[in-house]
Amino acid sequence: MSANLFGQRLQMMSFGESHGVAYGVVIDGFPGNVPIDTKLIQKSLDRRRPGAQSYTSARNEADQIEVLSGIFEGRSLGTPICIIVRNLDQRSQDYKTIKTKPRIGHADDTWKSKFGHADHRGGGRSSGRETLTRVIAGSLAQQLLKKVAPKLKVTVSIDQIGSHKIKCSPDQLPAKIIKLLENAKANGESYGGIASCHITGAPKNLGQPVFHKLKSDLAAAMLSLGATTGFEFGGGFESVGLKGTEFHKSMKSKNYGGIRGGISTGEDIEFRVAFKPTSSIKDTAKKGRHDPCIVPRAAPVIEAMAWFVLANHYLWSKTDQL
Amino acid sequence: MSANLFGQRLQMMSFGESHGVAYGVVIDGFPGNVPIDTKLIQKSLDRRRPGAQSYTSARNEADQIEVLSGIFEGRSLGTPICIIVRNLDQRSQDYKTIKTKPRIGHADDTWKSKFGHADHRGGGRSSGRETLTRVIAGSLAQQLLKKVAPKLKVTVSIDQIGSHKIKCSPDQLPAKIIKLLENAKANGESYGGIASCHITGAPKNLGQPVFHKLKSDLAAAMLSLGATTGFEFGGGFESVGLKGTEFHKSMKSKNYGGIRGGISTGEDIEFRVAFKPTSSIKDTAKKGRHDPCIVPRAAPVIEAMAWFVLANHYLWSKTDQL
Amino acid sequence: MSANLFGQRLQMMSFGESHGVAYGVVIDGFPGNVPIDTKLIQKSLDRRRPGAQSYTSARNEADQIEVLSGIFEGRSLGTPICIIVRNLDQRSQDYKTIKTKPRIGHADDTWKSKFGHADHRGGGRSSGRETLTRVIAGSLAQQLLKKVAPKLKVTVSIDQIGSHKIKCSPDQLPAKIIKLLENAKANGESYGGIASCHITGAPKNLGQPVFHKLKSDLAAAMLSLGATTGFEFGGGFESVGLKGTEFHKSMKSKNYGGIRGGISTGEDIEFRVAFKPTSSIKDTAKKGRHDPCIVPRAAPVIEAMAWFVLANHYLWSKTDQL
């Protein structure tokens, strides 16, 4: 399995660097003859675009998808689907100073150490911009599942920004949070947060024994995202304090998070992801683009990865029995 | 990638069911000519054995390893290493009732639903006993790393049992916790907990871009364990409340957990794993064996999986540059 | 993908060395609830056993299979199936001289060079005995396909032994060939040969685009066998001399070998495999066991690998469309 490949039955190979020509993704294992609406993919991308809100980074790219292969006359060909998005607004001169001075909390130096060579204009593969390949893949996964699990829904909400516990849609932050983030943006401050993901209508039998339990693959998917620091599902860290007789009240307890023995039960699946404060603060952020909190923009990416994991396991489950 | 295979460069294929003939593991990709002391493997296994304490399950199996291949005259052959452990104490008559009535919180029914057939004597692949294959693989990984990273240490401690926040070695629980667990065992009660893992002396450059970040692979490894419900590293869920200027105090902040951009920095790596209360409570536990809290016994398994992930990434890093 | 793993949907991990404790194989991806008759596996193994004929090696091992996991009450569990065969007749003292002097045509020295350590008693993983893991896996694959493609048949015949072109079943060699091989065995001589494999009743749509064409996977399977030196299917090397208008007479031409664009068409599949003369000749063979021609014993192994490739692609084809 390669470093930039995700999934076992449905697979995505992601490529591209922040200051390179384009980001892109190749989806292999996508069944043939599935109706695909590329406008829906574009729409998903538009959701994660920066610059849409007062409190997000000003980097403003059209992020137009370009389908290179795998789709013909509105249906999948069963061949690998490659979709790219060009990097238009590269503004690399802003990043020149990085060449000599690593930015705090960023990964510029670790990548350079590892591979012996790095794009000194910053970010590279570890840029948040890489996640647009996930969103493209997730939209395709969603369109695949639409046919076989029409009631399946994946929704992300925000549970916490900084120290503020909230419960809102990532598209409708409360006024006080917007204020907080606008101030942060102005002052070179940043905040972390927690997002929760709710999946309803998922087929049962998703997940594989032992090393590809659904919880394990969801965790791997979420922790493959840049600023994440934690994953929990069902009862998670909080329910640790419960006695067994409280935790295991019924076979349908929410504490199970819709997964037992690593396999989806048909109940609602629920997991939460922690994000650290973005690294782009103060001095280091001055000249680059600055997102004071990544959580609202991460929401569509979490959804996308969840769709992808579900689609991967759906295809996998087709060989559980003859 | 198959369902029962873990790792990309060092790979373990695990097999065996709770009431079958044997558990075992095949390790592929293990370099040749590495000194291997099979007594160390046995010793690791002995640590996770149930029945060693007053508060653990009474299932008492010798768990003797049997090396079938891959090791000759104390050194690895570069061929797959297969090691098995026979199931001696199968006591299957105790489990007969399970055939008709699924046990609460267990996975008997989900597996049956998925594969159309299950061992009605219970547990199957989702038994905690499967983890002995991890411990064997982890011991081999540790011996591999001994030569190339002699200062590398992996230690697990327990941070919480039930609602009790503690900080102790899994082998030396405080008296009050032992009491708690003895009572739980007697009364069919159970508790969850949190274990933390500290890794010192790890080489830097471990972890691969994007989908095999070290954090992602550690999360997948830990969430592949039976009763786990959460994973966090570095600052984790708690540090979400910090401002960026607090979180990112220095390039060596503990909040990074020794990983930046998904890659080990050479600093200490630290992560935590949440476990739910064991499912074997009350009625359902009556006739099976009962562990009132899995966390102490999970400690050597967490260590083993951490060793394995590190060894996998160590081998992987050998091709980062020519 | 690991060195000792074969297949993408149905996967076999093979382990064991010639003078180790046991050979074995773990089959992962085998669907649940498939009826499995372990006596059929044993029967397949008996076919490839040496010592059954006057002209084969005298190494006589019972080769009793031992099922360690994955099968319960005559049906597959959906969990990995591990089956081992112990090495009883190790006679390692016969091989002592090898320690200092590599045997001509054998791989003892290449393996030692590669892994820095080798079993000086000879053979190791490159022993023909490793193929028993293939036969076990092939028998399981055959039982899987019995349910879904009941008319599917795989038959191997021998087309050539040494310079003698024949056409016979591997179990019924002509008298003159038996004589030839008996003489060869007595005199430390050896012969190569060609086996052909005929597959009838195969489902269409087996094979995947580009890198897992059915012909490519069959070639890889056959060339993974010890003494093989060539693979051809359909018209093969001989039909190279035909003009296109001769070669492409009809869509069902035998020249296509039942495969077009890498995918099975439902027509008969036919391929041929070349084997070099065995390396165990004269001096080097004196003390080891001596097979003057591997082709008759290879026949059941070719069949087994063909079954396995077909089963792998059958499972794979289940996700061609939703």
Place this chain on the structure above:
Amino acid sequence: MSANLFGQRLQMMSFGESHGVAYGVVIDGFPGNVPIDTKLIQKSLDRRRPGAQSYTSARNEADQIEVLSGIFEGRSLGTPICIIVRNLDQRSQDYKTIKTKPRIGHADDTWKSKFGHADHRGGGRSSGRETLTRVIAGSLAQQLLKKVAPKLKVTVSIDQIGSHKIKCSPDQLPAKIIKLLENAKANGESYGGIASCHITGAPKNLGQPVFHKLKSDLAAAMLSLGATTGFEFGGGFESVGLKGTEFHKSMKSKNYGGIRGGISTGEDIEFRVAFKPTSSIKDTAKKGRHDPCIVPRAAPVIEAMAWFVLANHYLWSKTDQL
């Protein structure tokens, strides 16, 4: 492992259809900091371009590579390298008739049957044009190996066209063969052929036990090419008639083809590939482009795949020992 992915340590994901927007390839696992000259990649591509000779297809495309990722300032970044080539000359109107009538010997119908949907303009993934992704990948592999195995050379020559046994460079066909092919092109006739590949200066220890023997991976690589029908190495099919005492004359016999026990020995590696007559004959070829013999154009593709297999195994061998 996915259908369109080749390699275990160095991996290429190929995408694109004959009448789609572009062909492309993503190379993952390419080490960082390797000097890369993209002009050499373009040069390799130019070699396989049709329309260069009087006897090849008239489809004339610039086939300009476009590097999307993975290379920065003349060196690899350790990130996935994506390179695409746009399909400029799509001329799809010529292919309209294919929609209703499958072309003899082509795979249009098998792909349609498999995936339920196909590009009726013909070719799709099974077009010979797909091989440009191999040539790109092979050039990168060659540049990787230049640093570590500077004496390594891969050369393809043509041994047979139709029934004519020759021995020439693919770039310098004898006059009588050029005449033969010009006539064939005019008359809608076609020919097959045999190409042989000679590898000198290869490192020893390339190849992995059992399922990734060097011979097995080379066979898989060659049989993944469109019109191939056979593969043999060393003595191949012809040496089958030799007695063992003739075949095994010395440890460095050419009959071994530079591979023993599946592993390169440092001796010259030699293998041969059979190609069937191209399918584009007579009526079916009228409106499409017509190549009367694919062998000369296949030569650079064989070289490319050989380079790729060698580079993959070179990287793999880095973990043979610690």
